[in-house]
Amino acid sequence: MPDPKRPHSSVASNFQADADRLFVRSAARAIHVLSAFHDADGPLSLTDIAAKAEIDRSAAQRLVHTLMSLGHIRRSADDRGYLPGLRLLDHTHDTLRLDPVVQVATPVILEMRKSLSERIDFSLYDETRVIYALRMQSKRETFYATLVGHSVPTFCTAGGRATLSALPVAEAREIIDRFPLHQYTSQTNIDPDSIMERLEKARRDGFALVENEFVMGEVAVGVPILNRQGRPLGAIHIAGSLSEWSVEDFSRSTAPIAQEAARAINASF
Amino acid sequence: MPDPKRPHSSVASNFQADADRLFVRSAARAIHVLSAFHDADGPLSLTDIAAKAEIDRSAAQRLVHTLMSLGHIRRSADDRGYLPGLRLLDHTHDTLRLDPVVQVATPVILEMRKSLSERIDFSLYDETRVIYALRMQSKRETFYATLVGHSVPTFCTAGGRATLSALPVAEAREIIDRFPLHQYTSQTNIDPDSIMERLEKARRDGFALVENEFVMGEVAVGVPILNRQGRPLGAIHIAGSLSEWSVEDFSRSTAPIAQEAARAINASF
DNA sequence: TACAGCTGTATCGCCAAGCAATACATTTAG
DNA sequence: CTAAATGTATTGCTTGGCGATACAGCTGTA
The missing domain is CATH 1.10.10.10 (Winged helix-like DNA-binding domain superfamily/Winged helix DNA-binding domain)
Known part of the structure; x- marks a missing residue:
């Protein structure tokens, strides 16, 4: 009553x-x-x-x-x-150290650093977003580009697009449709159909390439980490400045490294 | 009943x-x-x-x-x-981004990287331990040396000793007495009186120097971050390998940089 | 193949733990 | 000086949380 x-x-x-x-x-x-x-x-x-x-x-x-x-x-x-x-950070540590993907990704990412001086990140897939779990800074970074736990939308970031590209088309579409497509920069692609095309390209290329869509002046390459069933678990991404790189040079010199690293990690799942 | x-x-x-x-x-x-x-x-x-x-x-x-x-x-x-x-990582992000010390330390630490290629960490003081909040890797690192949220004892680490050295002697002693002094390596100093002497030296020098006490083959310099009342809030520490450095060279070339960074941060509290 | 020992899941009746309301001393803002 | 915040403290009612218990599905083993 x-x-x-x-x-x-x-x-x-x-x-x-x-x-x-x-x-x-x-x-x-x-x-x-x-x-x-x-x-x-x-x-x-x-x-x-x-x-x-x-x-x-x-x-x-x-x-x-x-x-x-x-x-x-x-x-x-x-x-x-x-x-x-501060005790919340203890849970952070547990979450990271007990995550099987983080466990195998860590040494691989660390190794990548030797051949690359750009910023390298590893993030975990969470449907409409990816969450930064490991971060290796380059020289100049911003505040948020250094914090673990930061999450960014899947639809307009290299890591996010990489994970989406590994999903069945319908599922990727569902996620894009579900998430509010905010215009982060003047060049953010907020047209679902056009995003789907970019995913298709990423699938063919084996990596996602995003420029100026989330942070102005930034270009990034993303490669998905997959389990045995081919479902995305996370992504490796590398970010560079458009003031230093042409898009082509950047993708040519970073994508193969990221892909090789991803292959090494995928072998464990 | x-x-x-x-x-x-x-x-x-x-x-x-x-x-x-x-x-x-x-x-x-x-x-x-x-x-x-x-x-x-x-x-x-x-x-x-x-x-x-x-x-x-x-x-x-x-x-x-x-x-x-x-x-x-x-x-x-x-x-x-x-x-x-994964949602736990959202709290990580909140804890870090809302922490005033992390806010002001981040750009300073980022800046330090430009003049130093060793591993630089920023950690928060939590009495018997310090918790890693920001990490900048050098070339070769181990799994745990890359995770945020990892905590290490105050009594035998550079960051920890740095924070303890900023406390009133009695209080530092109390913390040392309270925490189980585990022998992490053959050279871990587990004698309270001797540790207190090292703190005294750190206080005079303005930085803590620790070698082989927590990780074999590692030397580290730590400098405390203080609030206006002089109480420790955290520490900057720099770690190097004894296979590359003599202890003297290491402290001579890193301590001043860490101290300058700490001064820049302290100015805000 | 049965069995012992795990998993994780589901149900239920009892009552004390958790609840919302309320009051209040301080401090801040206007 | 007042008005509206802050954080703190108390209380009696009742429902939300409790522990016990049962069970289905695996896994390994004897």
């Missing part, structure tokens, strides 16, 4: 189909609290967290209290608001 | 002082489930997770179910056991 005295009970019960007897709401809420920082650009107050996690201030208080006692949230240095806690 | 029918209720109620009315047990248990992977060396079964998180199989089932639906746990590729999920 719905109780009119409880104004919140009518409202969405924090995601998840109601009749999931195994779903632990408090656990999910704790994660939502941590995820509140996904669209933050600085410390969050309890009220901010409550709003972003879609819970009331009481719940936020309890959850933040709990997470803080576990080191997964901390107070900001100036004692205004909360920030993600 | 204690109920003898509930065998688990007598036992430690999943950490945390009982009379903490704000503590949300299910939330903490969810975190414990994720932390179960800290001492795993491969996929874990439900039973494994239950054991490591110190909960029963039912709780593990529910929590894993919940975390899996949120992408924080996934099935392993061969469908045997569970692994940390």
Whole structure:
């Protein structure tokens, strides 16, 4: 019986189909609290967290209290608001070191560095995006180009296109249609049909080539990592500056190296 | 009234002082489930997770179910056991990008790379350990030397000693006494008094120098990052191979660069 | 081929853990 | 000086989480 005295009970019960007897709401809420920082650009107050996690201030208080006692949230240095806690980085380490693809990709990528001075990244496939797992910087990079965990859209990046090109056409199309095709630069290709053509080309070439579509002035080559069934697990990508390279020179001198590395990794899956 | 029918209720109620009315047990248990992977060396079964998180199989089932639906746990590729999920890397990204020290350290470290070809790391201070947050590889590295989130003891590493040297003596001593001083190599210094002397030297020199104590054949220089109150927030460290460098040459050519970088960062706090 | 011991999955009734509401002392913003 | 934030603390109600238990599907082994 719905109780009119409880104004919140009518409202969405924090995601998840109601009749999931195994779903632990408090656990999910704790994660939502941590995820509140996904669209933050600085410390969050309890009220901010409550709003972003879609819970009331009481719940936020309890959850933040709990997470803080576990080191997964901390107070900001100036004692205004909360920030993600350092213990979260322990999970990072687990995620990376236990990932079979990262395990075999690491030494291969490390080896690549010897023959290449451009930025080399390895990222993991997550449908509409790829997530940076290993990063090897070149000389000048930006802040975000150095952080692990950064994710970028599949539809307009070299690593993303590489993974999409390994999917059945229908599936790639579904992902492109699902994701909001934001115009990141003036040259971002946001036409689904045209993107599909680029995927077809990438499939033929064995690598994806993207210029100016996500970051202006950047050219990148991406090669997918596949399991035995041919499904994409991640991608190796190499990024260079258009002020130093012509597109042709860049792809000619980097694509074969990336492809060879990918072959070495694919052999394990 | 204690109920003898509930065998688990007598036992430690999943950490945390009982009379903490704000503590949300299910939330903490969810975190414990994720932390179960800290001492795993491969996929874990439900039973494994239950054991490591110190909960029963039912709780593990529910929590894993919940975390899996949120992408924080996934099935392993061969469908045997569970692994940390990719969504955890989103929290990594938040932790790093929202950390004020990482924000200002990143460009400085990037800049350092131009004048140095050795491995440069930036790590965050967490009392008995420092956690790698930014990593710039040199040529040959090992698997663990490339992963973000990896943590190493403060007592026997360059970054760790650097941070300890910035603490009041009593506090540094307390941390050293608290942490189990494991003999990582034949040359690891596990004598508290002797370590304290090394800290004193690091304080005078303005940098910590460690050779062969954590990884054989490695020499490293560490410099602390401090806030306005002089408390350590993290450290910059540079590691080199003893097969290429004498200890003196290494410290002479790297320490000043690290110190200058640290000064640039410290100015912001 | 049966069996023992694993997996992961599913169900259920009980009750205390988690809940929302509320109050409040401080600090910040206007 | 007020108004609206901040974080903190308490309480009584009730539903969400709990542990126990059962089971189907593998895997290896005797």
